[in-house]
Amino acid sequence: MGKGFRLFVRVAVTLLCAPCAAAPPEAAKKITTVRIRSTDSCVYLLSRIANRYKRDHPEIDVQVRGGGPIIAATDLAHGKADLAVLSGPKDIRQHLYLKGRKISLLKDVFKEGEVQTHTIARRVMAVVVHPKSPFNEISDATVRGILQSFRSTRNPNPLKRQGIHYLRDRLGCTLEMGRCILGEQRISLSPASIRISFGSCWRFIPTPRPRPGRWARSF
Template sequence: MKKAVLWSGILLLAMAFLLTGCAKNTGESAETSFIQIKGSDTEVNLVQRLAESYMDKHPEIDIAVTGGGSGTGIAALIKGEVDIANSSRAIKDEEIEQAKANGVEPVAVAIAMDGLSVIIHADNPVEALTVEQIGKIFRGEITNWKEVGGPDMEISMYGRQSNSGTFVYFRDHVLKGDFSPKVKRMNGNAQIVESVKNDPAGIGYVGVGYVVGPEGKQVEGIKVIKVAKDENSPPATPLDPENVKNGSYPLARPLYQYVNGKPEGAVLEFIKYELSEEGQQIAVEEGFYPVNPEYAKLNEASLN
């Protein structure tokens, strides 16, 4: 009888341990020690770097960061599969409705600023384009570089897949219409950069963190063109942080993270680290820019 009682106690302890481990992985409570993050390809390297730095200081916390695109990350948050969704675009109204129907309340935090960069081959003499010209190129209305002051050469376009937040942002803010069927769909920013490097007629769009190398130098083999809001505005480069901060670069955007409700516990502490002076410096080192005052107000409302 004593042996039976002993084994029953051991079994109950084992079950309690397993249940505790499962609860820990859901990220639902302030006691969580495992954070699951998924989403934007633009943000994945930055957030991996932030996670590694944070885990070095907090070995009791495990953080897993994967990409897949902004839409994939938001879908995972809606399904309750992740604690944080990285997104380089704002969440859509229909996604908010889906989330609420599933008992999820999406809350946004901006962790950095991006100057979405339009890149061409380094040997292409074109230096600047307006937003309208870029839109016409990717809609297929401008098909030869000579139409915008370049060589007599058919334009070759590289873009992202439709689950990408960058795809959605670029479509909504630049094209304001549909992409040309001739746009080659790439899996990520790095693939676009490599494709344009090897294509003298190429043009693509990527997060600024993918075109800035060590010490803030532009990646070799490509040119980041200046962009003007319209033909009456001066063109600006995203490589100057001040242009992104003050809005003179027309394709500046926030990089978001979405959580379910106001964050707490380990998730809150990690987000606070991302927004700390050290975290924002890591964003700069990764080629992005600190959160500007406008989105700092958003963060204040989301976290307090």
């Protein structure tokens, strides 16, 4: 009876493993890379957003790099980045100095009319999209999901009553975050451009030390 039982087990295991052995291996999933260039003050928050999005979407690789508004805009213009996140819309309109030379992002880096700026978080953060950026390799749902992460990302709030949370990045810059008041969201997305409009969302201001009562005027 022992030999019969062992024979039965062998046959059963063989029958169970046969479909697995016959099935062809699954093709490797294609990983889509989304490159984001950012100002240094936004890198910490964007990295948290990217890591959370990649956990939910393993087939998407979101790469976040800093460098400042000039590098972000230049990489975007030359196709080395898909999105450029600046500290505010003023960063792309103002004159900046690079090695003692005064340059304008709109006139010297971009050509007039070839760049679209989309303001997020009460004009504190701006997402810049170049029409010639290679969005044909990135699906609309992917980009939409990444941008929605700006709205849905939340962090533990130790100061719940005041609605303020302080984060410190590797450079030692304090990001003062107000309560995330979710508002109406409207997104119209195409492969060549992104039009995004938020209600009230993240509000954060780089500051060395918060002053008491300053947020009472904002909320």
